[in-house]
Amino acid sequence: xxxxxxxxxxxxxxxxxxxxxxxxxxxxxxxxxxxxxxxxxxxxxxxxxxxxxxxxxxxxxxxxxxxxxxxxxxxxxxxxxxxxxxxxxxxxxxxxxxxxxxxxxxxxxxxxxxxxxxxxxxxxxxxxxxxxxxxxxxxxxxxxxx
Numbered sequence: 670x671x672x673x674x675x676x677x678x679x680x681x682x683x684x685x686x687x688x689x690x691x692x693x694x695x696x697x698x699x700x701x702x703x704x705x706x707x708x709x710x711x712x713x714x715x716x717x718x719x720x721x722x723x724x725x726x727x728x729x730x731x732x733x734x735x736x737x738x739x740x741x742x743x744x745x746x747x748x749x750x751x752x753x754x755x756x757x758x759x760x761x762x763x764x765x766x767x768x769x770x771x772x773x774x775x776x777x778x779x780x781x782x783x784x785x786x787x788x789x790x791x792x793x794x795x796x797x798x799x800x801x802x803x804x805x806x807x808x809x810x811x812x813x814x815x
Contacts, residue, residue, distance in 0.1 A: 691759045692725055694752060695768060696739035698793065699775045701749065706783040716778035720771045749789075753796035765797045769804050773811035 696717065703713035714736060721732035746752050757765065772793060776786040794804040 691756065692721070692735060693739055693742050694746075694756050695724075695760070695771075696721055696735050697743040697746060698753065698756065698768065699771060700736070700739045700743040701752075702772050702786055702789050702793075703775050703778075704743070705785040705789045706781075707785075708779070710779040712778045712780075713775050716775050720774060724767070724771070749792065750796060753793055757797050760797075762798065765799050766803050766807055768797060769794050769799050769807040770811055773808050774814075777811060 699717045699720065700709075703709050703717065717736050717739075718729070718732040721727050721735050722729065725732075725735070727735060756768065760768065769790065772790045776782070776790060790808075791804075794801075799807075
């Protein structure tokens, strides 16, 4: 289903994504994070849908469908480096900081801090070009929203 889309993202010189196209890889990154500890909890699924509703202005059923599409996309997109590169090229820096915040929201949705999730967020921040200071501030904002 997403083979052509994935192929286009992973070309040596991919076309920039539209805001609409960026929804799937952004949401899939949240799914990848939620799955990284081998416990894809219902709280994480709900949080992903809430983020999609807020970030993309979707209805609850639209956000649920996006999450389902992102789950499939994530399972077909094995390379986190190229995956995040596509996001970096499609999303302005300030919005990428928002991606890091969203990752922390998902990571903390189940009430557990996991080393696999922490490692993936650090990797994603680096690959998205988000500096350490902005990444730490993003986590602090999520911690205070708690």
